[in-house]
Amino acid sequence: MSDSNKGAALVTGASTGIGAVYADRLAKRGYDLILVARDEARLAALAERLRAEAGVKVEVLKADLTDRADLAKVEERLASDTAITLLLNNAGAAHFGGFETVDRDAHEKLIALNVLAVTRLAAAAAANFVPRDTGTIINISSVVGLVPEFKSPVYGATKAFVTYLTQGLRVEYADSKLRLQAVLPGATRTEIWERSGADLNAADPETVMDVNDLVDAALVGLDQGELITIPSLPDAGDFDAFNAARLKMAPNLSRRTPAARFKA
Structure with missing residues (x-):
């Protein structure tokens, strides 16, 4: 579909929130767009605006990614369309009960x-x-996946998976030019809160980021080549230290005999 030298970006969960802002920013960077979500009316309105404002081609693809037939339709498009150069894996939900x-x-x-x-x-x-x-794959994860103490075990576990998946793909494709990034937002002002039954107004406003600020920061992280981007983290060295501690354990995670501390 693309005449753009950047190709096309396929954005899931594009009708609102993080996905809609990414669609706006990617269009303004010169990407044509394939917008995926369940709400076709919202997608159509966003597509019309972005065509007018950014002058790019925008296609709407209605799909419920929890429906296997719809998911297969999007998979097939991603696997076969060589105009696509970027996937934003953004569609997601949360439970906080x-x-x-x-x-x-x-x-x-x-x-x-x-x-x-x-x-x-x-x-x-x-x-x-x-x-x-x-190509580029951006996976939207969450800081909740790093901190079980945030008390959202299933949602947090799904996001820990997304972060690990991104890190594992970086290792697997280290010799290729495939760009990978996991973005780990903290609390962000989007509709996900209402849909999950949580009250965002009960949160400390100093801990809640505007969605535009989040996406702009995440794209700077992408430009800087970050694998893991935490837009609210002031010192990237903190995550580096976290990662270094994990790697320090690695040589002792699989050994022939149990550690001495387990001897009767």
Whole structure:
């Protein structure tokens, strides 16, 4: 679909919030767009605005990524369309209720969207990008995946998965030109709060970032080549230290005999 020298970006969860702002910023960077979400009316309105403001081609692709047929449709497009050069894996949901009180089917749907869809779409994009030694995959994760004390075990676990997936793909494709980034927002002013049943107004306003600021910072992180971008973290060295502590343990995580501290 693209006449742009940057190609096309496929953006999931594009109808509102983080996805809609990314669509705006990517259009202004010269990407044509394929906008994916369930709300076709919102997508159409956003597409019309971006065509007028940025002069790029914008296609709307209505899909519910928890529906296997819809997910397969988006996968096929990602895997086969060589005009696509960027995937923004943004579609996601959250639950903040008590673990035993949240409906188990809701947990399953959350995992389907936050883990299964993210994985399958990243795999489809990699199948397109890696043979051509090009392309960018941006996965929207969350700081909740780093801190179990934030008390959202299933949502946090899905986001820990997204961060690990991104890090693992960097290792697997270290010799390619595939760009990878996981963006870990903190609390961000989007509709995800209302949809999850949480009251954003109860949060300390000093801990809540505007969605425009979040996306702009994340794109600077991408430009700087960051694998993990935490827009609110003042000192990148803090995450480097966190990562260094993990790597320090690595040689002792698999050994022939149990550690001496476990001897009777």
